[in-house]
Amino acid sequence: MITQGVKVTDRCRACGGTTTVDVGQFFDEGMLCWGTEGQCADCSDGWCEQDCGPVTPENIRQALLQAHGAARLRLSGDVPSLVPVLQALRSARELSLGEARAQAAQLVETGFIGTLVEMEILAVHLRKRAIQVSVEPAASPRPNDNRNG
Incomplete structure (x- = not known):
């Protein structure tokens, strides 16, 4: 299982006090999952x-x-055909063919930026189709990046 989480504080919706909230994202049984758990003090x-x-x-x-910075997914080898890339993207992200083509072009040009869990999940789908990729910290964390990864 691939997982990443952080604790944040917020105002309690019931009394206005301080609530500690655990938020996280994880990859379990082939699916991207997330959760929040909070308790007021x-x-x-x-x-x-x-x-x-x-x-x-x-x-x-x-x-x-914000807590961990962004991760970047890049191709780390030649891709003789985009067909396996398209298949992996469509499978992982439930994309139309047109959306998958646009994202494949982005992957080839600059890679994707997102959370570590999002990038590792895509890496798993791409590696299943023998596409060599790497996941590394993004050069500069950009939490407001579009969801392109």
């Missing part, structure tokens, strides 16, 4: 939420990017 308010799908809620992504 001043009252009994608490919750735990978890979900899966191709897109993580932006507040969770931004908390992870």
Whole structure:
């Protein structure tokens, strides 16, 4: 399992006190998943939420990017045909063929930037199709990057 998380504080929705919230993203059984769990220090308010799908809620992504910085996924070898890249992107992200073509072009040119978990999941899908990629810290963390990774 690939996972990344961070603790943040927020105002309690019930009493206005301080709530500690664990937010995270993880890769489990081939799926991108995320969750939040919070507990107020001043009252009994608490919750735990978890979900899966191709897109993580932006507040969770931004908390992870701010705490850990961005990761970059790049091709690390020649790609004789874009067909396996297109297949991997469509499989991993539930994209149309046109969307997959645009993202494949971006991957070839500059790579993708996103959370570590997002980039590692894409790397797994690409490596399954014998596409050589690397995941490394992005040169400069850019938490407000578009969801291109």
